[in-house]
Amino acid sequence: MAIAGKNLPMEDHRAASFQFIPSGGVPPVVEKAEGCTLYFDGGREVIDAGGGAVAVNIGHGRTEVAAAVAHATQRVSYVVPPWVTEERIALVETLRERWLPPELSQVALVSGGSESVDSAIRLAISHHTSAGRPERWKVIGRETSYHGTTMTTLAVGGHRSRRSGFDHILTDFPKMPVADAEGLEKVIESEDPDTIAAVIAEPVIGAAAGAVLPPDDWWTDVREICDAHGILLIADEVMTGFGRTGRKFGIDHWGVVPDIMVGGKGLSGGYAPLGGVFASEKVVAPIAEADSGMMFFTFSAHSAACAAGVAALKILEDEDLVSASATKGAEFLALLSPLGEHPHVSDVRGLGLMIGIELVEDKELGRPYSPTTGMAGQVVGEALRRGVWVYPAGDGNAPDALLVGPPFTITTAEMETTVKVVGEAISAVCGD
Ligand SMILES: Cc1ncc(COP(=O)(O)O)c(C=O)c1O
Missing domain, CATH: 3.40.640.10 (Type I PLP-dependent aspartate aminotransferase-like (Major domain))
Structure with missing residues (x-):
């Protein structure tokens, strides 16, 4: 990771020292963000399909x-x-x-x-x-x-x-x-x-x-x-x-x-x-x-x-982005919906660019994972390693869900990559 303007790597111990309560590992270091893309670790690109914490609506770098x-x-x-x-x-x-x-x-x-x-x-x-x-x-x-x-x-x-x-x-x-x-x-x-x-x-x-x-x-x-x-x-x-x-x-x-x-x-x-x-x-x-x-x-x-x-x-x-959120939301939901066929996905739903994917251990019985497994967090981590950020959600009876909430400027190509990566991450973590 280069430090802005200096082109020096951000040493791991510096990045790790940011944590208030150390939880092991080095938090992601973000160098810059543009549109729907986050640039990690000296250029590794990540699609910000979670809009951070479902906050980024006009895109980065304005x-x-x-x-x-x-x-x-x-x-x-x-x-x-x-x-x-x-x-x-x-x-x-x-x-x-x-x-x-x-x-x-x-x-x-x-x-x-x-x-x-x-x-x-x-x-x-x-x-x-x-x-x-x-x-x-x-x-x-x-x-x-x-x-x-x-x-x-x-x-x-x-x-x-x-x-x-x-x-x-x-x-x-x-x-x-x-x-x-x-x-x-x-x-x-x-x-x-x-x-x-x-x-x-x-x-x-x-x-x-x-x-x-x-x-x-x-x-x-x-x-x-x-x-x-x-x-x-x-x-x-x-x-x-x-x-x-x-x-x-x-x-x-x-x-x-x-x-x-x-x-x-x-x-x-x-x-x-x-x-x-x-x-x-x-x-x-x-x-x-x-x-x-x-x-x-x-x-x-x-x-x-x-x-x-x-x-x-x-x-x-x-830029008429509220309407864009409606139309792109419908497009994204349609693209994500086939993930509902996955044996560990019980539901894909949402409104506009606020879309949830619910994960379960046993789809037929509607049985969620035990909350201690932190399945949503694991899938989020796996998707991030593969180049897509989505936001972990869920609690109580439905402890594991992924929130897709990207900038309203997201492109169809970025949506398609997100669908592919999230599907692969779910399979890698939950099995097929
Ligand atoms: C519906 C709702 N209310 C309140 C909050 C808290 O907002 P903040 O994290 O900015 O304090 C959140 C954060 O996710 C939220 O989703």
């Missing part, structure tokens, strides 16, 4: 984004989040005018997905507390879900392996079944509706399951149930947002507008740590009336990150 970040940094390195800079305003205006449903006019900017969900939970609780309902503090999450890795987002999520070791100190937020809206109604009744602040869900379940879609009526039913009980509805669009599923937001597929929506990942195309909380006036009004506020994080709405966001959203629009 000089316009780099220039916007540099320009913003030269103008103002840092000022406290409540103050205004041109980049902050430009991002809020872009989001309001061109991306968000008109109902979600209130925008707060943070530095990533966990921060955005954590803030949305604080916002929902604060909404009720400010309106004189402090007893409404519970946020219902789904039994299988992932909303981030702060203590509160772990608590609201249903990702058993990521919660492991912390369960005993996590807030006991109630959980609803994944796909049964009546089940939500039952949870609300048994908890007492007057204690529930909000319900949170991913439009398409990502990290915890590998692109699992809800039943057709699920979102409209959940919206109705929340309305009937005065409960706020939060859509976690961290993975699904900004075109990933072929619409601006995942929930758009079901024609539902939540009270609060959160984004991250694709909001900056992966070029900067950026997340957003988008809420209706109804949600923030009681907080404003009570003269309360929301404490910021030091790096909330960082100008350079906002500049990256504006530039990335412009590219998504100028």
Whole structure:
């Protein structure tokens, strides 16, 4: 691996020293990235079919984004989040005018997905507390879900392996079944509706399951149930947002507008740590009336990150990449579908360029691998050795899935190579 500008190899001991908790081995060293390609180890090419952590949507190496970040940094390195800079305003205006449903006019900017969900939970609780309902503090999450890795987002999520070791100190937020809206109604009744602040869900379940879609009526039913009980509805669009599923937001597929929506990942195309909380006036009004506020994080709405966001959203629009995600997603799903014939693949599914491949030990019995085998991780490692990056996913009853979530600029040739390599990696690890 050459060190940028010096053409010297990156010694293994330097690369290994990057690890906080050493886990053996040397982490991949990435020299540069361009389009859909990562350049490893002095030039070895890897297709970024996972878009990193399903974050890279406009492709790597966009000089316009780099220039916007540099320009913003030269103008103002840092000022406290409540103050205004041109980049902050430009991002809020872009989001309001061109991306968000008109109902979600209130925008707060943070530095990533966990921060955005954590803030949305604080916002929902604060909404009720400010309106004189402090007893409404519970946020219902789904039994299988992932909303981030702060203590509160772990608590609201249903990702058993990521919660492991912390369960005993996590807030006991109630959980609803994944796909049964009546089940939500039952949870609300048994908890007492007057204690529930909000319900949170991913439009398409990502990290915890590998692109699992809800039943057709699920979102409209959940919206109705929340309305009937005065409960706020939060859509976690961290993975699904900004075109990933072929619409601006995942929930758009079901024609539902939540009270609060959160984004991250694709909001900056992966070029900067950026997340957003988008809420209706109804949600923030009681907080404003009570003269309360929301404490910021030091790096909330960082100008350079906002500049990256504006530039990335412009590219998504100028190049019609949300539609590209829909059409290329359909093409990629069709190409990947034959992998469903593999004796250890139980399902290939998805929406837009968010596609999941579920692995099982026994397909006839529908029996998953034991979670201790870490099968998805092994397949991901094997695919990476063969030149393709996909993102490991899965938990609980479906512990092993692969997430395919490439940049929306991926070519047919890159899709075909991905299909071939992933198929070979599954056979090499799981057997035929
Ligand atoms: C739906 C969802 N919410 C929240 C998060 C957490 O985001 P971050 O890793 O940026 O903190 C993720 C990350 O994968 C996610 O997929």
